[in-house]
Amino acid sequence: MKKPVILSVDDDPEVLAAVERDLRDHFRGDYRILTAASGAQGLEAARELKQRGTAVALFLVDERMPQMSGTELLAEVGPLHPDARKVLLTAYADTEAAIRGINDVGLDHYLMKPWDPPEVRLWPVLDDLLSDWTATVRLPYDGIRVAGATWSPQSFATKQWLARNGVPYQWVDIDSDSSMRELVGDDPALPVVLLPDGTSLSAPTTAELAERIGLSTRATRPFYDVVIIGGGPAGLAAAVYGASEGLSTLIVEQDAPGGQAGTSSRIENYLGFPAGVSGGDLARRATTQARRFGAELLTAQTAIGMRREDPFRVVCLSDGSEVSSHAVVLAQGVAVRRLEAPGLEELSGRGVFYGAAMTEAATYRDRSVVVVGGANSAGQGALFFSRYASSVTILLRADSLAKGMSRYLVDRIEAAPNIEVVTGAEIAAVSGETHLEELLVRDLATQATRRLDTSAVFIFVGSAPHTDAVSDLVELDEEGYILTGADLPSGSHGRPRSWPLDRDPFPFETNVPGIFAVGDVRAGSGKRVAAAVGEGSGCVGVIHRYLATV
Structure with a gap:
């Protein structure tokens, strides 16, 4: 298999030689390092690599070059190698150009010159970008x-x-x-x-597949300091902080790391990512970080029950095994609610999808699709599919996107030429022989219906908490979310009903000592990725306080 290429472009011979030296020192084992002395040469090299079918993993380009600036070059090579990561080398005065590059050409990063020492200021940045590229780009194939x-x-x-x-x-x-x-x-x-x-x-089944491809499906030990149910942002944050602070940590994830946030095509308001980050990328980074600190992750395993054996908590798994721990963190998150309308269930997976379903984007290239919902996840999904579909129709029951969606998303949707927003409407029915072909839309004010030809509908309408496994153990609110801390209903003695200890429950602690809840599954949570990460990391400090009492 041919090695992918890192292409560096700079008109200054000394700088180009220094870049080539530093790139070869660190990356030559996995990549071919190529250089070009001008924007024109860089563009020609990119074209030749495209013709040869050679993948370019990363462009590292100087901004200040005659005839063609670095930003202009990246705009030209983008269509040739759309998956390549783009990094601009800038002087201090070029910061504005770098910011424009983020918006105009999808710049992934910019580096100030000089970058010495490379092991601190160059290699870590490029390692991160190339790791992203490797995780998402297909090379000539010999795998699954x-x-x-x-x-x-x-x-x-x-x-x-x-x-x-x-x-x-x-x-x-x-x-x-x-x-x-x-x-x-x-x-x-x-x-x-x-x-x-x-x-x-x-x-x-996912369990069979996980076992055959080498993902962990069984715990390596019978007992842990903390078992985390759910590998979404809250669960992963708890794992990172718990494992980094010396707690033996197990994550049990029934589907895939990232939870519902992991299906998001682009999160643009998460701190520290000015160009945005996909939910999948964020989940992969967090999973790698948790594993680096020693956390163990079980995939395709479901927690089907839980019981108290004081001072221990026992988690029952779907394969019949059990794991015990001092503490349990419930971070199962939520699932997109299923809509009820004629035809939806029958056509699920055949044109009807819940969530972003990013794997299907290429299937609907140059076709019309519908996105149902008015929250941020729906807005992110609509923008993602607008890059592929000929038209995207957003269908929502409210009279305005602004009622449930962040302003930056509303602005981008309003500016998108191929996105139409239909307010005050809902799905009345869907139909099709082997797959979705037609959507019946009902106007909520008049009850009139109209037909809409479409190839796919992606549904983002509300959420339901994953609490079936613990509904007979911990207290829930009327919507099924887990009550914790001060939100627990008090008994006659001023503490929660059936609370067995002389102290009050800790923050994030349920009515069962040692069982905590964080993230979207917790009643009163912020329902944002950053809020979930904050709760997951903050919960670890409370777990330490609990462990000091057992």
């Missing part, structure tokens, strides 16, 4: 292949699960690939997952 059908819900679910867990795969549509159709047979149970060792799985 998923053979399925476009309108197979099971095929969609497998693709989505692999993508969200950061597992590279190649999709093969058996309806358009006769050789693959012959390989898997005339009437296979779809999808067929072809593994690099020559074996295959037909319509595997």
Whole structure:
């Protein structure tokens, strides 16, 4: 397999030589290092690499070059190598150009000259960007292949699960690939997952798939200081802080790290990411960080029950195993609510999707799609699909996007030429033979309906907490969210009902000592990624206080 390329462009021979030296010292094992002495040479090199089918992983370009600035060069090479990471080398006076580059050409980072020492000011930044690139870009392929059908819900679910867990795969549509159709047979149970060792799985469960591709599905020890249920932003933050502070930490995640936030196509108001960050990228970074500190992550495992065996807490898992701990953090998050309208359930996974379903973007290139919902997740999804679809219609019950969506998203949607917003409306029904073909829209004021031809509908309407496994153990509010701390209803003695201790519950602590709840599953939470991260990290300090009492 050909090594991907890092291309550096600078018209100053001394600077170019220094960049080449530092890049070779650190990256030559995994990448080819190429250089160009002008914007024109850099553009020509990018074109030749495209013709040869060679992947460019990163452009490192000086801003101040004659005839063609670094920003102008990046604008030209972007369509040739759209997945390559873009870094601008700037002087202090060029900061404004760098900011414009973020907005105009999707600049990923800018570095001030000089960058000495490279091990502090150059390599860590490029390592991070190249890690992102490696996680999201397909090179000539020799790994897992998923053979399925476009309108197979099971095929969609497998693709989505692999993508969200950061597992590279190649999709093969058996309806358009006769050789693959012959390989898997005339009437296979779809999808067929072809593994690099020559074996295959037909319509595997996520647990079967996780085991075969090497993801952890079983705990390595029977007891932990803390078990975290859910690997969304709150759970991952708790794992990072717990493991970094010496607590033996286990995360149990039933689907994929990142939770609902992990499906977000772009989070643009998260602190520290001026160009925005996808939910998948944020989840991958946080998972890597937690593992680096020693946290253990179980994937495709569900906590189906929990019990007290004082002073321990026992978590029952879906494979029949159990793990014990001193403390448990409930961070299961929420799920998108299912809409009820004729046809939605039957066409789920065949044009009807809940959440962003980013793996399907290419399927609906140059087609019309509908996004249902008026919160930030719906806005982010609409903007993401507007890059592929010919038109995007946002359908919401409210009379204005501004009622449930951040202003920056409303402004971007209003400026998008191929996004239409339909307010005061809902889905009345959907229809189609093998897949979604038509949507019936009802006006809430007049009850009149109209038909809308569309290829896909992506639904973001409210959420329901994942609390079934603990509903008989911890106290919930009327909507099913977990009550904690001062929000717990008091008994006659001034403390929560059935509270067994002489102290008050700690912040984030449920009515069961040693069981805590953070993030979206907790009643009264902020329902924002940053708020969930804050609760997850803040909970660890409270756990230390609890552990001092047991």
